[in-house]
Amino acid sequence: MLKAEQISFRYTHNGPWILRDVSLAIEAGEVVGLSAPSGRGKTTLGKILAGYLPPLTGRVSLNGAPLPKSGYCPVQLIFQHPELAINPRWRMKRVLEEAFVPSAELLRDLGIEAGWLNRWPHELSGGELQRFAVARALGPATRYVIADEMTTMLDANTQAHIWQVVLDHVRRRKLGLLVVSHDAALLGRLCTQIISLPHL
Amino acid sequence: MASVSLKRAPKRVVTFDVFNRRVRTLGMIAFSVAVLAVMMLLAQVLGVDGLQTRLDVRNQPPSWANPFGTDWLGRDMFTRTLQGLTISLRVGLIASALSAVLGLLVGLAAATLGGWVDAAITWLIDLFMSLPHMVALILIAFVFGGGVNGVIASVALTHWTGLARVIRAEVLQLKTADYVQLSARFGHSKMWIARHHLLPHLFPQFVVGLLLLFPHAILHEAGITFIGIGLSPHQPAVGVILSESMRHLSTGYWWLAVLPGLALLVMVKSFDALGENLRALLDPRTAQE
Amino acid sequence: MLSVRNLSITFAMYEAGLRRRAITPIAGLDLDVRAGELLGVIGASGSGKSLLAHAVLGILPSNASAAGQIWFKGELLTPARQEALRGKEIALIPQSVGFLDPLMRVGRQVRRAAQLSGASSPVEAQRRIFERYGLRPQDARLYPFQLSGGMARRVLVSTAAVGQASLIIADEPTPGLHPEVVAETLRHMRELADEGRAVLLITHDVGAALTVADRIAVFYAGTTVEVAPVADFQGDGAALRHPYTRALWRALPQNEFISLPGAQPTPDDLPAGCLFAPRCPLATAECRAARPELRPVRGGWARCIHVES
Structure with missing residues (x-):
C-alpha cells in the first residue's frame, strides 16, 4: 500500500501552505482519482508521493517502509508535459532505455514505431513523446504510478489509447494508480474512488 | 505565399537556397579559422629577419616590400605586427583558458554547493561586474608586478564572471529539470546524472564561452600594455607597437599605428565571429534556421 | 472572411552536417471561416493546427516554405499584406503569458495592442476592455508573472479583443486549465464571434470546441479531413462524415473511450494515398493509390471517397 499520512508542504519558510495535513492511501491494483482546481497542490502532492520532494511534515510509506532514497523508485510519476521529461539532446532510443529496456510487446501496445527510436525529441509530437514517457514508467520494478494530468494535452484518441495500455498493465500486474486530472468524465471512466483536495 | 511545386516522394534530400543559415554559419567559422591560421603561419614563415635595424630604410610608407611600411629604426612593420599578434595570441590563450576554467569551477561550485557558498560567490x-573593468585590470596587473604574469593574471581574474554566471544558471536550471529529477528516480547516481545529462549540456557552453573570452583577453592585453604596465617594451607585442607608434602619429607616419591596429581588429573580430557562429550552431533553437 | 486553399508547408531540417531533409507537416489544407462564425479546429498534436495559425499570420520560421493560397476578405494574402494586417485586422490569442513581454505591465501591453490596431484613445480602450473582462483598473499595473491563471486568460483575450480585428485566432487558449476558467475563456470566444468577428479556435480538446463552435474542422496529419456543423457530434457519431472524426468522437471518455490503433504518419514519411488509409477500417486499394479531394457532403465537407454525398 502507498500511504501518505498528514502531509504538509510549503516551498519557502513562512510561505503559503501548498498542502496541509493531507492523507491518502492507494492499494495495489486500485485506481484512485484526485481532482482539485489548479493551485491546490495536486502536482506538489504527486511529487511528494513519488519521492521528488520531501514533505515538510508527515510521511510517505510504501508497504510500511519509507520510499527508497537511491535505486529505482517503485513509485513512478508521469508528467503533464513529456517534452520537459525528456533530455532534448538524446535520441529517443537512449531516452527509452535510460532505466531499463522495455519489452517489444509494451512498445507495440503503446504504438511506438521502430522508426521513432532513431529520432530526436523535437521531431516527435507531444502524443508520441508521452507514449515513451509511459513506457519508461512501467518498468518491472514499478509498483505504483502517479499520472499527473498525463493526457490533458493530448487528443481524445491518443488519450483513450494510452489509458487502455496503462489500465491493462495496472490490472495484470496489480499496480496502484493515482490519476490526477480535472476532467470529471475521465476520472469517472478510470477510477474506483475519487478524492479531492480541500481548499486551504 | 510563395508558390513552390512540391513533389511527393518521402524522405527526399532537397537543396533549398545555397546560402542558407547553416552554410553561412559554417562559412563564417571556416573563414575566421583561415584568417587566424594565415596570420600565425605568416609569422612563422617571415621569421624575425624583418626586425633588424636598417637605418637606410627608416620611416618608409607601405610598399610591396614592406606592406605595413617601416618604423623609425627601419624595421619591417608587417613582421613586427605579426610577431606581436603571435605573442598576444599566446598570452590571450593562456589568460582566457585560465579565466574560463576559473569560471567553470566557480559556477559549478555555486550551483552544486548552494547555501552560503552560492551567496558568497554571487x-x-x-562585485567584480560592478567594478570598472579597466580599473580592476590595472590594479591586478600592478599587484602582480606587471609583465606577462601581470597581464595573464589581470585578464584571467577579471573575465571569469560572465561564464561563471552562465554555468551557474545552467546547472541550477538543469538540476530542477523534470528529466534530470526523473533520472534520479530511475535509480541513477548523482555522478551518472552529472556525466550523462549535465556535462554534455555544459560542454558547448564552455567552448563558446572560452572562444568569446579570447577577443577580450587580447584587447585588454594590448590595452594595459599600451598604457605601460603590461608586457615590457622588449617584447614586440601589439600593445607595445601601438603605444610607441602614438609618438610618431603627429609626424605623419600614420601607417605605424593604423595598420597594426587594423590587424588587431581583424584578429579580434575573427574570434568574435567564430564564437558567435559556433553558438548559433550549437543552440537547438537557432540550429535549424 | 478567411479562406485557406490547398495550403502546404514544407520545412528543411538538417540531418547531419549539411544534408537536409524536407518534412511536410501541412499537406493540402483547406479551411473557411465566415464573419460572426466560430470555427473550431481540432486534431492531434502534430496535425498542423498551430502551423496553420503561423501561416495565416505570416510568422513561419525562415526554413519553411509554403504553397497554396490564403485569402482574407476576398484578397490574396502576401507576406507584405500579412505584416500590415497582423495585430490590426488579424489578432492572435496565444497559448500562455509566456507570449507577453515579461518586463512590461499588462495594462501597457494592452494599450500598445490598442494603439497598433488604430484606437484613437488607447488608455480609454484599455480601461473599457478591462471592465468588460472583469479586470480591476489596478490590475493594469501587474506584470505577467503576477497574474493568476484566470486573470492571465482575460488579459490575453483583452490584447486581441481591444482592437477592431475582424479575424481572431486563438491557439490552444485553454491548455490544462481548470474547467471554470476553460468555460469562461470559451464564453469570451463566443462573444467575440457574436460581435461579428470571425474566430478560429485551435484546440486538441474536442469537448471544449463543441461547447461554443458553430462548425468544427478536423485536421489529420496536416490535412483537413472533415468540416462539420457541431450538431453532427452526437449519439454514436453516425451523422459525422469521416472515419477519423467518428473515431475521435467515440474516443471521448464521456462516450465509448475506445481508441483507433496506430499513429498519425510522420511528416517526412507521408503515405502516397489517403493520409488516413493506414489506420482506416474502410481503406481499399483505391484509397492507397491517390489522395482524395475535399468534397461537399451533407452540409459539410469530407476528404473520403467512401462517404455518400
Missing part, C-alpha cells in the same frame, strides 16, 4: 560576481 556576491563576488556582482
